[in-house]
Amino acid sequence: MNLNSAVFFDRDNTLNYDPGYLNDPNDVVLFPNVPEGIARLKNEYKFKIIVVSNQSGITRGLLTAEIVDAVNDAINAELQKHSTSVDAFFYCPYHPDFDAPEKVVCRKPSPYMVVKAAEKLNIDLSKSYMVGDKPSDILCGINAGVKTVLIDYNNDKDAINSLKKADKTPNFIASNFSNVCDFIISDYRENLIEN
Ligand SMILES: [Mg+2]
Numbered sequence: 601m602n603l604n605s606a607v608f609f610d611r612d613n614t615l616n617y618d619p620g621y622l623n624d625p626n627d628v629v630l631f632p633n634v635p636e637g638i639a640r641l642k643n644e645y646k647f648k649i650i651v652v653s654n655q656s657g658i659t660r661g662l663l664t665a666e667i668v669d670a671v672n673d674a675i676n677a678e679l680q681k682h683s684t685s686v687d688a689f690f691y692c693p694y695h696p697d698f699d700a701p702e703k704v705v706c707r708k709p710s711p712y713m714v715v716k717a718a719e720k721l722n723i724d725l726s727k728s729y730m731v732g733d734k735p736s737d738i739l740c741g742i743n744a745g746v747k748t749v750l751i752d753y754n755n756d757k758d759a760i761n762s763l764k765k766a767d768k769t770p771n772f773i774a775s776n777f778s779n780v781c782d783f784i785i786s787d788y789r790e791n792l793i794e795n
Pocket of ligand 1: 732
């Protein structure tokens with residue numbers, strides 16, 4: 601059986617603007633070139649597109665699972681205008697301040713959601729990528745054994761400075777979504793030629 605390659609994305613402040621605990625599907629606004637980039641990765645290069653998101657707003661009582669699902673559906677509705685979509689959304693509703701350790705195990709930087717998704721969608725993690733805006737996204741990717749891309753839309757360098765202190769650096773730092781996709785596609789193609 602041929603395994604799939606995947607790109608795992610954080611959701612808030614990676615795919616869509618994040619007002620903080622996004623609780624209305626009508627407020628979903630994707631960053632520039634997100635639909636076009638996902639269409640390239642999925643429709644041209646056959647990557648599975650998977651979102652892995654911490655949604656502790658649920659355990660905090662600020663969100664419900666239904667709202668998170670509705671926001672995810674709104675993201676896919678935007679992507680479908682460009683004939684593409686997210687294949688699967690995973691989220692962790694728990695937080696260590698409110699929940700038992702055995703529940704919080706899904707929360708990034710744990711690789712739990714990535715590993716679950718890989719089992720479910722037959723993914724080869726050695727040919728896959730994780731993209732996010734926070735250190736926890738990059739650490740999740742490193743913990744899962746995928747290549748990592750940090751997206752820093754505001755160029756504030758907070759995430760990269762914190763990762764450097766921990767001696768954990770992403771494979772690439774991008775300032776916009778097109779850069780993310782360009783890196784992944786060229787890295788993927790290079791590895792196809794080498795192998
Ligand atoms: Mg984020």
